[in-house]
Amino acid sequence: MNASVSMNRDGDGQVSVSLAELIALRARVARAPSPPVVSRAARRGQQPSRLHGRGMDYAESRIYQPGDDVRRLDWRLTARSGSLHTKLFQEEREGRLLILLDTNAGMRFGTRVRFKSVQAARAAAVAAWYAVRGGDRVGVLAFGAERHLLRPRGGARGALAALGAIAAWDARADDAGFESLSGALQRAGRLMHGASRVLLISDGFSCDDGARGPLLDLMRRADVAVLTVADAMELAAPPPGRYPLAHEGKHYDVVLHATRQRDDFALALGQGRMKLEALATATGLRQRTIDTVVDPLDATIALLGARGRGP
Structure with a gap:
């Protein structure tokens, strides 16, 4: 596609x-505010947990993205490629x-x-x-x-x-x-x-x-x-008035005056x-x-x- x-x-x-x-x-x-740094290691039935410390196994490097920790820049790959790269660790895979x-x-x-x-x-x-x-x-x-x-x-x-x-x-x-x-x-x-x-x-x-x-x-x-x-009309009863609506190519005027009528309309929507x-x-x-x-x-x-x- x-x-x-x-x-x-x-x-x-x-x-x-x-x-x-x-x-x-x-x-x-x-x-x-920056997104929380969480462990990517969690899988089925487990919720991700916040990372503490830096004792993680290196996994790979990728192009630097705004918000990445500059302390984890891969300077060797950056020098070879000419583009900033960040190191990812095992618990931090995307x-x-x-x-x-x-x-x-x-x-x-x-x-x-x-x-x-x-x-x-x-x-x-x-x-x-x-x-x-x-x-x-x-x-x-x-x-x-x-x-x-x-x-x-x-x-x-x-x-x-x-x-x-x-x-x-x-x-x-x-x-x-x-x-x-x-x-x-x-x-x-x-x-x-x-x-x-x-x-x-x-x-x-x-x-x-x-x-x-x-x-x-x-x-x-x-x-x-x-x-x-x-929509606002789906959250609370509209004020009294005439409301033009369109549905399947047809146009209607809905007249809402009575309190119960307006409440029922909002409830339906x-x-x-x-x-x-x-x-x-x-x-x-x-x-x-x-x-x-x-x-x-x-x-x-x-x-x-x-x-x-x-x-």
Whole structure:
């Protein structure tokens, strides 16, 4: 699959993804607190642990990345190649983050600032830049209207490939096709490519009763966290008024005046979010919920900067 996307077809950042904006988020992530240094040796059923001391066996060297410990520069390889290289040790082999991104039609909705799909892309970009800053590889699995996998890659090129894929998927996505969360999780379990962490980004409307089993299976193999993206009207009852909505090419005017009418409307719109939050709570996953207005940086980093289960 060609994940590239032309810059002259860049989205507006409101109803379509702006690749330029996703790339620019790198500077924001660079100013955030550094990712924790953790052992990469943990495998199935084991949580990574913080490293203490430097008594580790040398494994390999790779190109220097911003944030690397300058005390571990490989000066011999740097001198031979002309490019800075960092030594990696056995417990520090690159981790792999797989971003599980919801592209179902319901994500292309928003009443404040931007669509949920655009906000999800922004959060995924933050996750990608944060992961590679910590020395991890990053990959993306899209589910829903788009069903594609970009295998985990390292460094800035890996992040750029992920962002290019996300923008390209958004540019050609339509309202056709639906994939349940259970199906997406099963597919992720087959296509993890050694991922040690999984970040699910969704509005929850794909969440079905069959998702719990595949999610528990995924949790046995990786550290999983959930970021729920919601519109303001899915979080609280809207003020009285007339609201123009579009669905499957048809336009409607929804008139909301009575308090109960507005509460029922918000409850109906919030079903997906509440179901996904309940699933995350029941399985002990770390989770955050953001709307389409806020900067996704803090919530995303809070999920990736922590390790182990729990909110």
